[in-house]
Amino acid sequence: MTLAIFGNRVNTLGQGPLLPTMVLCQPDAAKSCGACCGLYNYADSSRPALVRRLRKRTKRFWETMAAGERPEAFAERILREEDFSKRYEVIYCCEYLGFLDREEKRVGCLLHPAVHGGEDLRGISFYGRELCAGHLCPSHQHLTEKQKRILIRVLDDWYLYGLCLTDIDLVKTYFQLLSDRVGEEVRPERMEEEGLRATVQAFFSWKVSWPFRSEETGRLGKYFFDGSEYMIARIDYERLGRRTSPFHPLFLSFTSEFRSGEELDQGEAMIRANLDRFTRFYLEKKPLALERPCPY
Ligand code: SF4
Numbered sequence: 001m002t003l004a005i006f007g008n009r010v011n012t013l014g015q016g017p018l019l020p021t022m023v024l025c026q027p028d029a030a031k032s033c034g035a036c037c038g039l040y041n042y043a044d045s046s047r048p049a050l051v052r053r054l055r056k057r058t059k060r061f062w063e064t065m066a067a068g069e070r071p072e073a074f075a076e077r078i079l080r081e082e083d084f085s086k087r088y089e090v091i092y093c094c095e096y097l098g099f100l101d102r103e104e105k106r107v108g109c110l111l112h113p114a115v116h117g118g119e120d121l122r123g124i125s126f127y128g129r130e131l132c133a134g135h136l137c138p139s140h141q142h143l144t145e146k147q148k149r150i151l152i153r154v155l156d157d158w159y160l161y162g163l164c165l166t167d168i169d170l171v172k173t174y175f176q177l178l179s180d181r182v183g184e185e186v187r188p189e190r191m192e193e194e195g196l197r198a199t200v201q202a203f204f205s206w207k208v209s210w211p212f213r214s215e216e217t218g219r220l221g222k223y224f225f226d227g228s229e230y231m232i233a234r235i236d237y238e239r240l241g242r243r244t245s246p247f248h249p250l251f252l253s254f255t256s257e258f259r260s261g262e263e264l265d266q267g268e269a270m271i272r273a274n275l276d277r278f279t280r281f282y283l284e285k286k287p288l289a290l291e292r293p294c295p296y
């Protein structure tokens with residue numbers, strides 16, 4: 001199984017009409033994504049662990065460059081010093097991923113030409129220049145332009161941004177549920193309204209703070225690794241004494257592990273309350289034209 005959404009790079013440029021219009025990797029100064037460079041594939045991919053790793057690595061990188069050494073010398077040190085235990089063995093964790101700004105708001109490639117006055121150093125990396133420059137993850141094709149704009153508008157934190165935007169099931173299922181309730185594809189411009197923005201933010205924050213989250217190292221969203229192969233995680237509804245939940249894809253994306261039917265009921269109630277809240281805010285100010293379509 002290819003886990004392209006988590007890290008494996010494939011060259012997607014040159015695919016003509018499939019090319020998306022909006023690139024999600026570095027959308028603005030407040031956040032960025034490094035998922036396909038293996039950011040979330042460390043055995044400990046918690047936020048504090050990644051911050052420590054990227055901070056130290058970035059410092060080391062610039063010290064190496066300031067000393068006039070080759071970037072390969074930096075890589076040798078990092079590969080020797082850091083713990084590269086992985087969640088999924090087949091996904092490479094690139095040692096050249098670091099912070100791009102002093103404020104540590106943006107993760108990104110320390111070999112990128114934008115960082116070196118136009119000189120592209122990515123040729124020395126594991127994937128090489130062509131794959132690094134040519135890859136766009138499946139989210140670019142599977143998410144609608146409106147969904148992309150909403151994610152960029154509401155998520156201002158690199159850790160959460162990368163986790164959410166690469167979870168296509170999570171994003172598409174959530175927005176489909178919302179669209180079904182409000183009667184149109186959710187409009188990005190409505191995210192200027194505090195109530196709506198906060199509700200969407202609260203939903204996506206469950207990607208890291210979901211109370212029924214499994215702590216198994218091999219789990220990430222709906223996938224888990226049993227030591228030999230990747231599988232889609234399951235929720236044993238029969239054991240819980242419940243029917244398959246209408247929010248099943250969301251539960252998998254939140255890496256859920258319910259210990260009882262009551263916990264499952266609580267999870268459903270949380271999601272339903274979020275959807276209801278959004279719907280109430282959204283319809284309060286829905287333009288008249290949409291509520292009463294012209295009969296002609
Ligand atoms: S948005 Fe996609 S292509 Fe860009 S860095 Fe993230 S995972 Fe990679």
Ligand code: SF4
Nearest residue numbers: 037094097109125132
């Ligand atoms: S060289 Fe840069 S773009 Fe390529 S995988 Fe490493 S960090 Fe990502």
